[in-house]
Amino acid sequence: MPRVxxxxxxxxxxxxxxxxxxxxxxxxxxxxxxAGPTGAGKTTLLKAICGLVPLVKGRIIVNGEDITEVPPExxxxxxxxxxxxxxxxLDVWGNVTxxxxxxxxxKSDVEVIARRILNMVGLIERADAYPHExxxxxxxxxxxxxxxASGADLILLxxxxxxxxxxxxxxxxxxxxxxxxxxxLTVIHVTHDQEEAMSIGxxxxxxxxGRVLEEGSPEELFxxxxxxxxxxxxxxxxxxxxxxxxxxVRIDDLELRSxxxxxxxxxxxxxxxxxxxxMGKGETLNSIRARVEEIRFFGKVTKLLLxxxxxxxxxxxxxxxIRGLKQGEIVFISIDPMDVLLYELETLEEYPExxxxxxxx
Amino acid sequence: MDxxxxxxxxxxxxxxxxxxxxxxxFFLLFVLIPPIYLFAYLAGSFDKLPLVLNNPEIVKDMKSxxxxxxxxxxxxxxxxxxxxxxxxxxxxKKEFRLKRFLDTLLDLPMALPTSALGFSVAMFxxxxxxxxxxxxxxxxxxxxxxxxxxxRTLIASLKAVKSQYxxxxxxxxxxxxxxxxxxxxxxxxxxxxxxxxLCFAKSLSETGGTAVTLSIIGVLxxxxxxxxxxxxxxxxxxxxxxxxxxxxxxxxxxxxxVALYSFKVLASRWKIPIKRIWPWEKRISRKPFTSIxxxxxxxxxxxxxxxxxxxxxxxxxxxKVEGLPSGLFSAIWNSVLIASITTVINxxxxxPLSILIARSRSSVITSILDxxxxxxxxxxxTALGFSISLFWSRGVALGLSDLTxxxxxxxxxxxxxxxxxxxxxxxQLDPSLExxxxxxxxxxxxxxxxxxxxxxxxxxxxxxxLSFTRSLGETGATISVVPIAHTAPVxxxxxxxxxxxxxxxISCIILLLISGILLYAxxxxxxxx
Numbered sequence: 001m002p003r004v005x006x007x008x009x010x011x012x013x014x015x016x017x018x019x020x021x022x023x024x025x026x027x028x029x030x031x032x033x034x035a036g037p038t039g040a041g042k043t044t045l046l047k048a049i050c051g052l053v054p055l056v057k058g059r060i061i062v063n064g065e066d067i068t069e070v071p072p073e074x075x076x077x078x079x080x081x082x083x084x085x086x087x088x089x090l091d092v093w094g095n096v097t098x099x100x101x102x103x104x105x106x107k108s109d110v111e112v113i114a115r116r117i118l119n120m121v122g123l124i125e126r127a128d129a130y131p132h133e134x135x136x137x138x139x140x141x142x143x144x145x146x147x148x149a150s151g152a153d154l155i156l157l158x159x160x161x162x163x164x165x166x167x168x169x170x171x172x173x174x175x176x177x178x179x180x181x182x183x184x185l186t187v188i189h190v191t192h193d194q195e196e197a198m199s200i201g202x203x204x205x206x207x208x209x210g211r212v213l214e215e216g217s218p219e220e221l222f223x224x225x226x227x228x229x230x231x232x233x234x235x236x237x238x239x240x241x242x243x244x245x246x247x248x249v250r251i252d253d254l255e256l257r258s259x260x261x262x263x264x265x266x267x268x269x270x271x272x273x274x275x276x277x278x279m280g281k282g283e284t285l286n287s288i289r290a291r292v293e294e295i296r297f298f299g300k301v302t303k304l305l306l307x308x309x310x311x312x313x314x315x316x317x318x319x320x321x322i323r324g325l326k327q328g329e330i331v332f333i334s335i336d337p338m339d340v341l342l343y344e345l346e347t348l349e350e351y352p353e354x355x356x357x358x359x360x361x
Numbered sequence: 362m363d364x365x366x367x368x369x370x371x372x373x374x375x376x377x378x379x380x381x382x383x384x385x386x387f388f389l390l391f392v393l394i395p396p397i398y399l400f401a402y403l404a405g406s407f408d409k410l411p412l413v414l415n416n417p418e419i420v421k422d423m424k425s426x427x428x429x430x431x432x433x434x435x436x437x438x439x440x441x442x443x444x445x446x447x448x449x450x451x452x453x454k455k456e457f458r459l460k461r462f463l464d465t466l467l468d469l470p471m472a473l474p475t476s477a478l479g480f481s482v483a484m485f486x487x488x489x490x491x492x493x494x495x496x497x498x499x500x501x502x503x504x505x506x507x508x509x510x511x512x513r514t515l516i517a518s519l520k521a522v523k524s525q526y527x528x529x530x531x532x533x534x535x536x537x538x539x540x541x542x543x544x545x546x547x548x549x550x551x552x553x554x555x556x557x558x559l560c561f562a563k564s565l566s567e568t569g570g571t572a573v574t575l576s577i578i579g580v581l582x583x584x585x586x587x588x589x590x591x592x593x594x595x596x597x598x599x600x601x602x603x604x605x606x607x608x609x610x611x612x613x614x615x616x617x618x619v620a621l622y623s624f625k626v627l628a629s630r631w632k633i634p635i636k637r638i639w640p641w642e643k644r645i646s647r648k649p650f651t652s653i654x655x656x657x658x659x660x661x662x663x664x665x666x667x668x669x670x671x672x673x674x675x676x677x678x679x680x681k682v683e684g685l686p687s688g689l690f691s692a693i694w695n696s697v698l699i700a701s702i703t704t705v706i707n708x709x710x711x712x713p714l715s716i717l718i719a720r721s722r723s724s725v726i727t728s729i730l731d732x733x734x735x736x737x738x739x740x741x742x743t744a745l746g747f748s749i750s751l752f753w754s755r756g757v758a759l760g761l762s763d764l765t766x767x768x769x770x771x772x773x774x775x776x777x778x779x780x781x782x783x784x785x786x787x788x789q790l791d792p793s794l795e796x797x798x799x800x801x802x803x804x805x806x807x808x809x810x811x812x813x814x815x816x817x818x819x820x821x822x823x824x825x826x827l828s829f830t831r832s833l834g835e836t837g838a839t840i841s842v843v844p845i846a847h848t849a850p851v852x853x854x855x856x857x858x859x860x861x862x863x864x865x866x867i868s869c870i871i872l873l874l875i876s877g878i879l880l881y882a883x884x885x886x887x888x889x890x
Contacts, residue, residue, distance in 0.1 A: 050800045072799035079800040081793035088794075089815045098811070099801035150801045 003028040004049065004154065004186065009058035011044055011210075018044040020210040022058070026186065026203070031177055033201030034190045037233065037353075041210040042190040043082070046156040049188065050077045062154065073102070078147025078155040083163060084139050086131035092118070092142050093127040099150020113149050121145040136164045137172055144176070148183065155180070157189040161196065173200050194234045198222065206230055222271070228343045229351050231269040237341075238275070238313050239358050240268040244342055253309045254288070258340035267343040267354070274339035275315035277304065277322060278332045287334045292327055306333060312361050377805075384713045385730065391749075392737055392773045396614055398756045399748035403607055413605045422588055423609055427616070430585040433496065434564040437503040441511040441560045442553070444504075444665070447658040449515035450541075455655075465884060467662055470670045471509045472876035474834030476850040477869040478506055479570025480857060481673035483577040488672075495580040501669065502574050503567055507560040508666045514559060518552020519545065535638075536646040543635040554628045558621050558739070565617055566741035569836020569850045573857045585613050586743035586837050593747070594844035606841075607751065610744035621739050674873065676866035686864040689871065692852035699764065699839075699848065700832035703771040707779045707828050712821065714776075715783035716813075734781070737774040746770040746838030763843045770838040775831050779824035786820025787813075830879050 004026040011019040018041045026032045034042050047053045049060060051072035059068050067075055086095050096117055100110040118124040121141035131139060140160060147155055160176065161169045177200045180187045191197055197204050198218040205215045206229070214221065214230045225231040232239070242251035244266045249258050251268060258268075278287070290313070294305035302319045305312060315333060325331070348355055403410070413419055452464055470478055482502045486492040492501070522545050530540040546553070568586040575587060583591060589609055592602045644650065718734070721727045737745060749770040753761055761769075790813065798808040814821075836850040845855070849872060856865035 047796070050796075052796050052799065071804070072796075073802045073804050075800070076802075077800060079797055081797060083791075083793070085791060085793040085797040087798075087812060098798070098803070102798075102802040102807055102811075146801065152800075 003063060005061040007059045009048055010056045011048055011053050012056050017210055022212055024205060029184060029186055031180055031187045031202045033197045033204045034188060034207055035197040035204055036207035037192060040207040042207055043158055046158055046190055050079045050156060051075050076152055078152030080143045080147060080157045080160055082158045084143035086139055086142060088131055091128050091130050092123060095142055096146050096149050117145040117149045137168060154186045159190055228267055228269055228347055228354055231341060232354050236272045238270045239354055242266055242268045252311050254311050256335060256340050257337040258342055259337045260342035262342040265345045267345050267348050269341040270335060271339055272314045272316040275313055276334045277315055277317055287332050290331055290333050292329050292331060295327055381717050384710050387710045388714055391769055395749040395752035398752040399607060399611055402751060403611055406604060409604060412601050413608060419605050426583050426585045426588040429582060430565055433499050434561045436500050437507060437564040438557050438561045440504050441508050442557060444661045445508055445511040445515055447654050448662050449512055449519055451655055451658055453516055453519055466667055468509050468880055470506050472830050472880040474850040474872050475506055475567055476569035476573050476836050476853040477872045478670055479573035480865055480869050482669040483574040485669035485672035493578055495575055495578055495582040498574050498578050499571055502570050503564040505666045505669050507563040510563060511556045511560050514552055514556035518549040522548045536643045538642045538646040539638055547633050554625060562739045568743045569854050572854050576858050586741050589743050589747055590840050593841055606747055610747040613741045613744040617740055673866055673869045686868050688852060689868045692847050692849045695847050696833050696849040699768050699771060700829045702768045703775055703832045704825055704829045706772055707776045711776050711779040712783055715780045715787060719784045719787035734777045738777050742774050743837035743841045745773055746841035749773060750842040767839050767842050767846060770842050771832040771835060775828035778828045778831060782820045782824030786817040790816055826879060826882055
């Protein structure tokens with residue numbers, strides 16, 4: 001089980017900086033998620049680790065060994081690009097034996113390895129099928145098997161689930177993780193899907209514009225994001241501009257208590273899931289009267305658009321808990337001071353995405 | 362890890378750079394330096410130029426040949442465009458019986474040596490319409506020869522227009538003709554421009570068939586390339602005629618480049634007017650008009666392109682067969698030999714050149730190379746051949762054999778065909794396939810052998826057949842090196858000029874069969890991909 005360390009990794013495409021001084025440490029056996037919006041440099045990060053793009057500066061260290069100058073074929077890192085890149089002119093067997101053969105292993109060994117791997121991924125019966133004859137799930141298993149067969153125990157996955165439909169995506173993401181854990185693999189999995197990131201990541205690295213904004217376990221990033229962009233990208237949040245003083249933040253006419261010590265003009269983020277609704281008058285701190293303006297049904301959860309003293313707040317509740325609630329009804333909401341997250345207002349300039357959310361609410 | 366010494370070398374940066382430099386050097390030396398040498402030669406003989414320019418007969422010939430060449434090329438391009446556009450539409454969007462058959466047959470003139478094509482087309486118009494005008498006879502030949510190129514280019518560019526745009530326009534209330542005019546054609550415009558440039562260049566460059574046509578019609582008028590051929594065949598090669606040929610070649614090279622690049626710039630700027638919708642558009646979008654249009658396009662493709670091209674197969678009906686042509690088989694042998702040498706060298710140098718261009722698009726040097734590769738496709742092959750022959754006989758007096766110099770001339774204009782095809786298939790190749798192969802343990806050379814090569818091989822095969830066929834059928838570049846070279850296309854030109862029509866006819870039929878087989882092979886590989 002390898003550990004991976006990136007020190008000041010910088011990659012440039014022409015004048016454009018794709019990766020900007022990336023410092024990352026991944027523990028051996030971890031299932032690491034690299035999340036971020038389109039164009040954040042996620043794919044470039046994977047390519048840099050397996051040696052497919054040259055670094056302008058920085059070092060890549062795997063298992064304490066500096067591999068920065070090692071060509072890709074000698075790194076032994078498994079890479080599954082988007083769409084898996086199964087070789088279309090080779091059948092499943094040809095794909096899986098490609099690595100061992102290229103590494104010049106003994107012919108009988110290659111056979112044994114390929115059989116073992118195909119048995120493991122449950123595709124020994126389809127050994128003579130061509131990639132275009134495989135379903136999305138099978139193609140994924142072949143690609144993973146192919147990488148493992150070449151001797152890799154560090155696997156890089158680039159949006160492995162994006163080509164599948166929603167139902168399959170949910171099932172297969174746990175499947176990959178289970179397989180990775182069973183085989184003692186270290187995995188770096190790239191995704192732009194925050195739900196995917198939170199549900200399977202041991203650790204999440206949030207990438208934006210070639211920089212790591214924040215890293216942590218899914219719980220840490222959800223509960224106490226240090227960066228407003230994390231609050232925006234991982235889990236849904238309400239955003240406001242307010243004025244904080246002495247543990248109280250004022251947004252228009254609304255006053256909320258916060259555990260943050262920040263003062264002055266601030267950017268306020270409140271998780272939609274942490275805006276609790278009571279049908280009767282609540283007793284907790286920050287309990288406020290609100291009118292239900294719109295009810296958006298999402299199956300298991302329901303999103304409520306609330307009008308609180310003229311301010312619009314979105315709350316996400318389990319559908320079962322708010323049965324019978326109608327549009328126009330008066331409810332009470334409560335927000336734990338722990339969940340009223342405050343950030344310096346200047347940070348807003350860096351994140352036009354958040355500005356747009358504020359303007360549209 | 363056990364890696365062979367060669368594969369180890371392939372990862373070596375210096376060696377790879379050296380190899381690419383050789384390939385690029387070869388391209389420059391064999392394709393670009395000769396024309397530059399031609400200009401240097403003319404500049405060097407500056408004091409002797411009046412010898413040519415003060416000769417009223419030569420100047421008159423040059424002027425009339427140039428104006429004839431350009432008038433023909435412009436007319437041919439216009440006719441091709443008007444006739445091929447609706448035909449491309451029909452072949453792309455309509456289903457009818459014999460469509461596939463017609464589709465394949467219309468490629469035949471591309472595979473046929475133009476001198477055989479010229480013989481066939483000229484005979485057709487002479488017998489059927491008693492056509493005696495040099496201008497129209499050559500136009501008829503060039504249309505038959507270039508129509509398939511226009512058709513293929515138009516079909517490819519119309520295919521690239523997503524049908525959603527057309528459907529959206531229809532649902533917004535436009536009639537089919539209006540949709541074509543305001544949506545499809547503007548989007549497909551770059552392809553249409555490319556088709557026009559291709560046809561114009563083809564017509565300007567054509568030598569063998571034109572010479573055959575002019576001698577059958579029995580007129581003294583000559584196009585630019587034919588005039589070079591005439592001067593080159595004058596037995597006592599005095600300095601005057603070499604200079605005259607050089608000047609005419611230089612003028613053809615410069616004027617064709619200037620004409621086609623300025624056409625490209627102007628046509629790209631020109632916007633198809635789409636603001637107004639005329640009331641008659643609705644009417645001509647409907648039935649009798651669409652049927653008339655379809656009928657005329659198919660009629661044109663059959664009676665102006667297809668039948669004249671294969672008319673020669675009927676020649677035993679009106680000419681007595683006077684035995685087999687004795688010199689034909691050795692001529693075919695020579696042609697095949699030259700085409701083979703040309704194609705092998707094209708493969709060895711062209712594939713690496715394609716990889717270099719396709720893989721490093723961002724670099725300045727490769728984008729210049731990319732543009733340079735197109736030049737031999739635009740410049741008349743006779744002028745190119747003249748400059749190559751001049752360069753190798755006078756510039757580098759190595760005493761190369763005629764066969765070698767002819768092969769060099771053929772490489773110059775066939776290599777781009779291979780390179781274009783290979784680049785196109787490289788661009789379709791998903792780069793992540795090669796990336797993954799590397800991470801699985803294959804070094805660059807192994808990756809090429811096991812992944813890249815098998816996946817681009819349809820493109821390589823298509824480019825190979827194309828360059829082989831073009832070399833096999835070429836007249837202009839051959840006779841501008843050696844006027845009486847014994848190759849199959851030149852053999853036909855010679856036979857026709859000696860009025861040995863019967864022998865020429867049989868030779869044409871044999872070449873027609875060979876071309877048919879090559880075309881079939883090309884289609885098969887095309888379908889395979």
